[in-house]
Amino acid sequence: MKIKRLCASNIREAMRKVRDELGSEAVILSNQRTASGFEIVAAVDYDEKLLQGVQQQPVATPETVARSRDPAPEPPLAGQEVEVATAEAAPPSAPPSAPEPPAPVEAARDVKPRVVWSQDPLLVDMQSEIHGLRGLLEQQLAGLAWGDLARGQPRRAELLSQLLDFGFGPDLCLRLADAAAGEADLERGWRLALETLGRGLTVTQDDILSRGGIAALIGPTGVGKTTTIAKLAARYKLRHGPGRVALITTDSYRIGAFEQIRTFGMIMDTPARLVSSPEELRNAIAAFADKSLILIDTAGMGQRDIRLAQQFALFDETPQIRSYLVLAANAQHAVLGESVAAFSRTPLSGVILTKVDETTRLGAALSVIHDRSLPVAYLGNGQRVPEDLQVARVDVLIRMGEAFAGRYGDVTASEALALTFGRRLNAHAAY
Ligand SMILES: Nc1nc2c(ncn2[C@@H]2O[C@H](COP(=O)(O)OP(=O)(O)OP(=O)(O)O)[C@@H](O)[C@H]2O)c(=O)[nH]1
Ligand SMILES: [Mg+2]
Structure with missing residues (x-):
């Protein structure tokens, strides 16, 4: 030095x-x-x-x-x-x-x-003081902006509050409220906002169970990938008859992962294989050539896991694999956003939303899916195999979200609304 x-x-x-x-x-x-x-x-x-x-x-x-x-x-x-x-x-x-x-x-x-x-302690003090003052000023300005909105456009303010209770991210709330800006009646404004949301949501029309092919479920740890694979395999067998589905797992990291999928396979009389290289994956797919649906389970990985690249590389050489990202509906908005960003390094055919039964808000998941234009394939709404799986439909998603907002919704405090929207309103006004 x-x-x-x-x-x-x-x-x-x-x-x-x-x-x-x-x-x-x-x-x-x-x-x-x-x-x-x-x-x-x-x-x-x-x-x-x-x-x-x-x-x-x-x-x-x-x-x-x-x-x-x-x-x-x-x-x-x-x-x-x-x-x-x-x-x-x-x-x-x-x-x-x-x-x-x-x-x-x-x-x-x-x-x-x-x-x-x-x-220099003096500089440190000054910096933290300036930081504090800046935060205070921003908070005051946000409060003023929200107050102005609540006085000048009370219906828009109320709509924003309701949309936030739905669980949507603040930016989507503002966009949906903008879409309903011309509507004087609050109820009609609400419907207009949800219609706008619905137009931005897509679904895959039950493609795994109706089309078959090779589908891999990827996603963070513990979101329900293996359980969903079991639900899909059991449903497929019920719909198309025995002997037509096979299971593969790439989870060679976790002790017991293969046992879990093999046990499901044994219960359903369905073969299961563990693969750990692109070559083994190709061989397994070739061995299951007589099956009309091959479901691939993967190791759960955190969005910052360095093994993610390895997992993507495994699928790179087999383009016929369709990847579906499994997301837990009860995760926070930021976590969901990070997961989508990390896993969409591989082309995604759709999203499977699990743990819908455990969430109190659907808005966070819908915001991320809407903003990323990802089609929703299925909803997992419980632990039971194969019962707790639903084909995703846009109207069902919106109705479910509304039901949650009504059931668990509490009036968001004015300070929280001011902090959430005030700054954004100020930033908007600055342009
Ligand atoms: N409530 C609820 N629980 C679920 C749902 N789907 C899965 N689970 C439960 O979530 C837990 C984890 O499920 P797994 O299927 O093992 O999750 P995973 O994504 O395969 O986990 P890893 O392989 O460890 O990444 C289990 O207890 C499942 O029963 C669901 O839709 N609702
Ligand atoms: Mg698993």
């Missing part, structure tokens, strides 16, 4: 010097006004290890920052560009502060240099 003190007549020039002499990776450790202008202490090759053990006493050397000698730094002037170090640094030659009782000389020699400088 190299620490350097640079002086200049103003802070911009001092910053330029830092960049010229230490490069753009330099970390500013301190800045202060001096009699002749500004002084900046900066470091490069920042060593995190030196940050352990914050020093008790500053040490004065020509290359270090001897804060004890200097007067307290003045606050930076308005408009100045001040880069603040994000952590503490140590001078290369700083000896350790004396411990109690004093350490033996040999031991002291082994001790790493201690940190002698910390982030």
